[in-house]
Amino acid sequence: MSVYDFTAETLEGAPAPLADYRGQVLLIVNTASKCGFTPQYEGLETLWRDYRDKGFAVLGFPCNQFGAQEPGDAAEIANFCSLTYDVSFPMMKKIDVNGPAAHPLYAWLKKQKKGILGTEGIKWNFTKFLIGRDGEVKGRFAPTDTPESLKSAIEAAL
Incomplete structure (x- = not known):
């Protein structure tokens, strides 16, 4: 399996097969609008551009599992991202990243790159997974790892 075997759904409700990103380097991030790490949207947008x-x-991938910090619906999330951080990178439908209802993509990501001390669970918003051009997980980064700190890893993958 690779990341390309999964499909997400955009905030607008359209299917988003990750196979459409085949051959690209991806940074997959669980996001939230009301989190202390929310200003990372700015750095993520800079990396994208x-x-x-x-x-x-x-x-x-918006997620409301951590402190209920993403309470909005799809329209509210899109509006917040656009107006507050001028986000233009693809935003997907709100999902769970942990537990029995976790999106299959996240179940796979967590198995591919475990966290600290071998844990699989996502600990908080803005956990980041770097995917290589081959569709394999190259790295897992904590919420405290800023987008700017990932530049060398991204450049190496490119």
Whole structure:
């Protein structure tokens, strides 16, 4: 299996097969609008704008599992991202990343790259997974790892 075997859904409700990103480097991030890490949207947008012409994409997956910090519906999330951070990278439908209702993509990501001390669970909003051009998980980064701190890993994958 690879990341390309999964399909997500955009905030607008359209299917988003990850196979459409085949051959690109991806940064997959679980996001939230009311989190202390929410300002990372700005850095994620900068990465997207700086590297998208080189075959890079950021994919945001809103999640309300951590402190209920993403309470809005799809329209509210899209409005917040656009007006507050000028987000133009693809944003997906709100999902669960942990538990029995976890999106299959996240179940797979967590098995591919475990967290600290071998744990699988996502600990908080803005956990990041770097996917290589081959569709394999190259790295897992904590919420405290800023988008700017990932530049060298992204450049190496490109």
